Amino acid sequence: MGRQDPALDTLLLPFAGGHLQWPPGEVLFLRARAGAALMPLPRERLVCEQSFRPEADALWRDGFRVREDGEDGGTRHPLVLLLPPRQRDEARALYAQALSRATDGGTVVVSLANDAGARTGEADLARIAGPVTSLSKHKCRVFWTRSGQAGGDAALAAQWGVLDAPRPVAGGRFLSRPGVFAWDRIDAASALLAAHLPPTLAGRGADLGTGYGYLADEVLRRCPGVSALDLYEAERRALDLARGNLAAHAGRVALGFHWHDVCAGLPNRYDFIVSNPPFHGQGNAARPDIGRRFIEAAAQSLHPGGVLWLVANRQLPYEQALGTGFGTVRTVAQRDGFKVIEARAC
Known part of the structure; x- marks a missing residue:
């Protein structure tokens, strides 16, 4: 909890500023990381997926649920949070996955540091999801969209969904x-x-x-x-x-x-x-x-x-x-x- 994580802090900025509301039901956090910004969130309704063991261990220590990628059996969520990796094919696959794992009309929220390709990430999400809203703080960018809205490209999303396949x-x-x-x-x-x-x-x-x-x-x-x-x-x-x-x-x-x-x-x-x-x-x-x-x-x-x-x-x-x-x-x-x-x- 002591380390600085500006991307995590920025991820939750739309909720702190009233732009988005925390929904009822279970929230999914892809590539989740522990940090002070998470501590006020309802642990019983936040499900974290993280494949990197040090990050998973930190989440466990803070009392959050951590599970293997995709083991929810197809459950869809009203809110999906994502901290993407730097590798672009893997990140694009995660954008597509986040959309597919959100309920129809559900919200997908993504945060990236500016020097980790935030503007590129925002443009990528917009290509498959349609209109995107964004805010900037802490030298990071948070951007969000809704699943199933007009202007998205479902065919491209399907292509991106397998970009990180073995x-x-x-x-x-x-x-x-x-x-x-x-x-x-x-x-x-x-x-x-x-x-x-x-x-x-x-x-x-x-x-x-x-x-x-x-x-x-x-x-x-x-x-x-x-x-x-x-x-x-x-x-x-x-x-x-x-x-x-x-x-x-x-x-x-x-x-x-x-x-x-x-x-x-x-x-x-x-x-x-x-x-x-x-x-x-x-x-x-x-x-x-x-x-x-x-x-x-x-x-x-x-x-x-x-x-x-x-x-x-x-x-x-x-x-x-x-x-x-x-x-x-x-x-x-x-x-x-x-x-x-x-x-x-x-």
């Missing part, structure tokens, strides 16, 4: 979808780490921040001594993809899929850990503290003599965390702005 990437080797990290390619940093992994990795391991499963797949292809691999991923949309992408390995290796915030620590101990940790939050702001916390969690979860294989942008300041948590640390490779590090636990 699809083949990397020559068909994986399924991925817009909004997932490096969704349409094999991430260059992860590929560099995979190329330097020793085939001697063995026993029980973990992949921290697994994404759609590329690095875990490389571990299982390259390291025949691996008997179990736990995949930790904060974004459930990515974890669901990883589950399918690694299904071919399930008969040989014990696989665990954990919708989990690594920054909260790990529940198990491991012989080895691999990771390409995130260094941004859900926005574009640099968050090297996330990578440092991944390193700390790895150090706390490795057996003595266990090893962490890590890739990171060369300029990221991880050396202190590595030096504090591990007995030996060596840089294995540096290329294209990335560094591959091997760190062995005491």
